[in-house]
Amino acid sequence: MTTFNYFKIFALILVAALGSCQKSTELEIVKSFDGVETELWEHFDNFEKEAARRGVHIDLAASGITGSIEKIHTPGMVGICNHRVDTPNHVMIDSDFWNSASENAREMIIFHELGHCYLHRGHNDAAHSDGTCSSIMRSGLGGCVDFYTNSNRKGYLTELFADAQH
Numbered sequence: 001m002t003t004f005n006y007f008k009i010f011a012l013i014l015v016a017a018l019g020s021c022q023k024s025t026e027l028e029i030v031k032s033f034d035g036v037e038t039e040l041w042e043h044f045d046n047f048e049k050e051a052a053r054r055g056v057h058i059d060l061a062a063s064g065i066t067g068s069i070e071k072i073h074t075p076g077m078v079g080i081c082n083h084r085v086d087t088p089n090h091v092m093i094d095s096d097f098w099n100s101a102s103e104n105a106r107e108m109i110i111f112h113e114l115g116h117c118y119l120h121r122g123h124n125d126a127a128h129s130d131g132t133c134s135s136i137m138r139s140g141l142g143g144c145v146d147f148y149t150n151s152n153r154k155g156y157l158t159e160l161f162a163d164a165q166h
C-alpha cells in the first residue's frame, strides 16, 4: 500500500469519527420550554442545572418565562427582560448579537436576563480590584469590565445564585 492510500484510509476514519460525534450531539436530550425559542433551550436548561448545583431549585418552564431571539432596536442593547401584559417575563436576545457572539457571551447575556426575569435581581456594577465586574448583573454602563470566561464562569454563577431562595 502506498502512503497515499494510508492517508486515504486515515481520512475516512477521521470523517467517520467526526460524523458519529455530530450525531451524538443531535441526539442529546434537552428539556423543552414552551414559548421559548428552541435555540435558547440549552441555556435555559443550563441555568436550572447551574442553580441546582448550588442547591437552588429552579423550574423555568413552570414559571412561564418566555424567550425569543429578534432584532432589538435600542443601540447597544443585546438583551432585555420584557414585561408585557401577555408575556410578563419575556427574555429577548438581539439577533445580531446572537449571530456573532461566542457561547460564553450568549450564556452570560441570557443568564443576566434570567437574573432579572426569574431571580428579580437589579443591576450591580461592583468591580474586583483589577476592574473586572464582580457580577454578570452589571449594567454594562458602570465602568467595570466583563470577564466571563471558562475559568471565571463558576465564580460568576455562584454570585448570581447566592441570594436565590433555596
Ligand SMILES: [Zn+2]
Pocket: 112, 116, 123, 137, 138, 139
Ligand atoms: Zn440588565
